[in-house]
Amino acid sequence: MLEQRIRTRWTDLVGVRHPIVQTGMGWVAGPHLVTATARAGALGILASATMSYDELAAAIREVKERTDAPFGVNLRADAADAAERVDLLIKEGVRVASFALAPRQELIAKLKDAGTVVVPSIGAKRHAEKVAAWGVDAVIVQGGEGGGHTGGVATSLLLPQITAAVDIPVLAAGGFFDGRGLAAALAFGAEGVAMGTRFLLTSDSRVPEAVKALYLAKDVNGTVATPKIDGVPHRVLRTGLVERIEGSGRVSSLVRSARNGLAFKKMTGMSLRAMVKDGLAMRRHHGLRLGQVVMAANTPMLLKAGLVQGNPAAGVLSSGQVVGLIDDLPSCEELVDRVIAEAVATMARTSATVVG
Numbered sequence: 001m002l003e004q005r006i007r008t009r010w011t012d013l014v015g016v017r018h019p020i021v022q023t024g025m026g027w028v029a030g031p032h033l034v035t036a037t038a039r040a041g042a043l044g045i046l047a048s049a050t051m052s053y054d055e056l057a058a059a060i061r062e063v064k065e066r067t068d069a070p071f072g073v074n075l076r077a078d079a080a081d082a083a084e085r086v087d088l089l090i091k092e093g094v095r096v097a098s099f100a101l102a103p104r105q106e107l108i109a110k111l112k113d114a115g116t117v118v119v120p121s122i123g124a125k126r127h128a129e130k131v132a133a134w135g136v137d138a139v140i141v142q143g144g145e146g147g148g149h150t151g152g153v154a155t156s157l158l159l160p161q162i163t164a165a166v167d168i169p170v171l172a173a174g175g176f177f178d179g180r181g182l183a184a185a186l187a188f189g190a191e192g193v194a195m196g197t198r199f200l201l202t203s204d205s206r207v208p209e210a211v212k213a214l215y216l217a218k219d220v221n222g223t224v225a226t227p228k229i230d231g232v233p234h235r236v237l238r239t240g241l242v243e244r245i246e247g248s249g250r251v252s253s254l255v256r257s258a259r260n261g262l263a264f265k266k267m268t269g270m271s272l273r274a275m276v277k278d279g280l281a282m283r284r285h286h287g288l289r290l291g292q293v294v295m296a297a298n299t300p301m302l303l304k305a306g307l308v309q310g311n312p313a314a315g316v317l318s319s320g321q322v323v324g325l326i327d328d329l330p331s332c333e334e335l336v337d338r339v340i341a342e343a344v345a346t347m348a349r350t351s352a353t354v355v356g
Contacts, residue, residue, distance in 0.1 A: 001041065002337040005344050006182075010169045010191035013137060014096060014117055015070050017041030018340050019182070019192025021140070021171055022199040022332070024074025024098055025148070025318065026050040026300065027307040028207060029199075031062040036204035036332040038069035045072040045098050050300050053081060053088070060092045072096030072119070077103045090114040098140065100149070102131050109135070121173070123151035128162045128170075138169040140194045146174030147197050147235045147320035150225060156188075163189030177322045179342025186347070197320040204332045208310030211317065212329060214239075220324030229316060230299045237317040245316075 004017040011019050020042035022029065029047040037044030046063065048056045056073070063071055075085055077099045086107050089097055097103075097111050099120040111118050112135060121140040122128050128139050141162050143155025151158075155174040163170050172185035173194040185193050200207055201215055218237060225235040228245045236242055305315025330338065 001039075001333060002340055004041070005340050006186075008169070008186070008191040010138060010171060013169060014043055016043050018336055019171075019186075020336055020339060021045065021072075021173075021192065021194035023140075023173065023194050023196040024048070024072070024100075025196050025200060027303050028196075028205060029074070030206060031059045031066070032206055033199065033202075033204050033332070034071050035063050035066040036202075037199065037336070038063070038067045038071045040331075040333040040336040041069075042332070042336050043070060043072055043096060045074050045096065047074050048085065049074070049076045049079070049100070050304070053084060056085065057088055057092075060088070060094060064092065070095035072098050072117075074098045074100060075103070077101040077107070077120075082107065086110060089116060102127065102134075103136075105134050112137070119171070122162075123153070123158070125158075125161045125165050128166050132166040132168050136168065138171060138191070139166070140171045140173050141190075142194075143172075143174035144225070145321045147223070147323075148318040149232055150174070150235050151233070152225075159185065159188045159190060174320060175322050177326055179339045179344070180346050182339055182343040183346040186343075196318075197323050198326060198335065199332065200319075201323075201326050201329055202332050202335055203329045205329075207307055211306065211310050211312065214312060215317070215319060215323050216327060216329075218319070218323050220321055222324055223319050223321050229302065234299070234316075235319065235321070237312075237319045237323070239312045239317065241313055242316060 006019055008019045018041045022033065022037040022042060022044045024045040024047040026047045026049050029045060034044030034046050046059055051059060073089055073094050075082060075097060078101060094116065096117045096119055102120050103118065108118050118136045119138045119140060120131050120136055121142055122131065123142055131139060141159055142150060143158045144150055144152045145155055155172060159172050169191040171192045171194045172190040176185065176193040176195050177198040182193050199205065201212055222238050223235050224238050224242060225233045226246055227233050302316045303318065305311050306317040
């Protein structure tokens with residue numbers, strides 16, 4: 001286990017040894033992966049969007065029983081029970097609350113009053129400025145290379161915009177997998193990196209081995225960002241199913257989405273009323289059309305089929321473009337130690353000489 005070699009405002013803020021974050025990937029970032037990440041000295045984040053309230057409570061307790069290191073929980077800001085989940089994090093003393101969307105100001109205030117670090121993910125300069133004014137502690141900035149829901153601006157262009165615009169710690173996401181990337185992010189003014197696909201492809205990840213092998217076989221052109229899955233751009237691996245979804249018509253997409261939405265309702269125990277409330281909240285927060293809201297019901301079940309059940313023929317696999325540069329499955333500890341050691345060596349070794 002590597003001792004701290006790189007100290008930033010982020011490591012001081014959260015109390016971790018290393019400026020590395022494992023993102024809250026639905027169906028992937030469960031207690032096992034989060035615990036392994038936390039023990040390695042980085043920050044692991046539980047993905048709660050695919051958990052019921054009771055499942056989230058049990059997952060938090062499991063991580064706390066296995067490690068006393070800091071960890072986080074990713075919350076959907078537009079979820080019908082977001083306030084109740086915030087109360088749970090506060091009660092359990094979870095160190096970090098991360099959000100896929102900008103949390104409401106009253107949720108930020110409540111978390112900060114309890115001493116919880118609030119970290120939303122953003123994809124535009126104006127969003128970073130907005131949440132910084134609301135009092136969040138840090139932001140995760142994801143460029144278009146990132147997996148899952150993503151924007152169209154590359155990290156190398158988005159990151160310097162945001163580090164120049166806000167005075168809170170910025171974590172860079174989208175395209176990071178090694179120490180060279182961490183060194184580059186620090187040079188851009190970031191305080192660390194957040195990685196999803198790289199942590200998915202570890203031996204501590206519970207994703208089926210056959211699915212991991214499918215990821216490892218992809219090159220940098222092996223992903224596509226498509227709105228056909230749930231109405232907004234979503235970067236996934238190119239598979240036969242994804243190609244068919246890309247070519248499908250609107251009616252068949254809506255029928256498939258409605259069917260998967262009902263399956264998700266049954267799996268989570270959500271009432272129809274709660275699902276409708278969530279859908280209306282998505283319309284407000286995302287500005288989605290009704291058809292897009294129905295399509296959004298697609299995502300949890302398609303991801304579960306691919307990432308949990310190991311059936312890419314029936315599901316999708318979120319992935320960043322960085323998948324084409326990954327060729328092994330280290331443990332979380334091996335990965336974190338390697339990234340830090342390589343970043344330190346990279347920063348100490350440059351080919352440029354400052355003159356004058």
